[in-house]
Amino acid sequence: MKDFPSCFGENGVQVAEASPSSGDPITPTTTTRIAQNLVTCVYQCRMLNSSCFIITITWTKSLMGQSLSVRIDDSDHHSLCKLDIKPWLFSKRRGFRNLEVGSKLIDVYWDLSYAKFGSSPEPVEGFYFAIAMNQELILILGDMEKDVHKKMYATSLAPNGVLISKRAHVFGKKAYSTRAQFCGRGQIHDIVVECDTMGANDSYLLIRIDGNPVMQVKCLRWKFRGNYTILVDGLPVEVYWDVHSWLFEKLMGNAVFLFQTCLSSEKLWSSEDPSWLSKDRHSGLGFSLVMCAWKNE
Known part of the structure; x- marks a missing residue:
């Protein structure tokens, strides 16, 4: 079980290259963070050149607020990067990040300004979250797909991400x-x-x-x-x-x-x-x- 991010930080977005370790040990701190309202979704995404990626997205809600954690792994289970997004802090409900990891250019766009929620920390509607790899859109979530196309340039606008767990x-x-x-x-x-x-x-x-x-x-x-x-x-x-x-x-x-x-x-x-x-x-x-x-x- 991964150690999930806390909801507070000095910046609205934190980016780090994740270690290639297969997993973090469960500690008392980890167990405490697990026992909060969170949802983790794992997507399998393929590019046109058949490159495969696993994208793990965790939506978290606690007394401190709400946050979003994103991890991208390649087909060999090597971690490319990890992003911690705190959209409910200040003006970070809408934004984008451009990352360069080796030969890969990763673009992440999100807009949660008008997101609606139920009992879960995962938004129900009124939002989008998208990831492009080398200008190829590989994953898009939410019901505002047209807004994504206006924001980002991508050679492929038909993402084929499959929710696997x-x-x-x-x-x-x-x-x-x-x-x-x-x-x-x-x-x-x-x-x-x-x-x-x-x-x-x-x-x-x-x-x-x-x-x-x-x-x-x-x-x-x-x-x-x-x-x-x-x-x-x-x-x-x-x-x-x-x-x-x-x-x-x-x-x-x-x-x-x-x-x-x-x-x-x-x-x-x-x-x-x-x-x-x-x-x-x-x-x-x-x-x-x-x-x-x-x-x-």
Whole structure:
């Protein structure tokens, strides 16, 4: 688990070349920072010359404010750079950064001036965030794509970034919610997990997608871990749950819920048939969602 950035700093944007280390050790400070409202999204992006990059974006919200962390890795898992953006400090809600890492020119543009949020630190609408590599747009987020095209020059304006995983730390008493896009550029779904562990005989777990119940587990004290397959957008999605710490540990930790599409993400790029690749991009193969649910006492 990476050490997530704090929300305060002297500058609105901090840039650093990340070390090639595979991960940072978990320390008490790291654990404290993890236990806050944050969402991490991992995108697989390809350029026209077939170069592949992994872009990790973490949206964070705490008592100090909100922030955004971006990390770019190449296909060999070498970190190119890491940016910490604090848009809610002073005038940094809109901006851009131009970076030169070796032979690569990286342009990052964002506008969160009118961003709207729900319960999550991840904005829902009214924003854009875009990354170009060597003047080729490889990732764009938000609903203001036309504004991005006006701001930046790019040889390619059709980014092919695919969301391959999402990790959300969510808080609640009995209900925990997040949003997920299981089908590439398809529909964004509202996911709610209702979990009552107080009753000895009537504890239960209920999962709703877009308000519709899709899975229910009763007698949770006997079924505190398990898995079940549901259908989302016609795709089989394996659901795993682990609420052991809520039921049997003295120190209340977090429950974990995993939603995993049943086919591997490598299949997204394995086919030489462009039409098959396009179909897979929209089917959401290889996507996983991890919900770490923390109880508000």
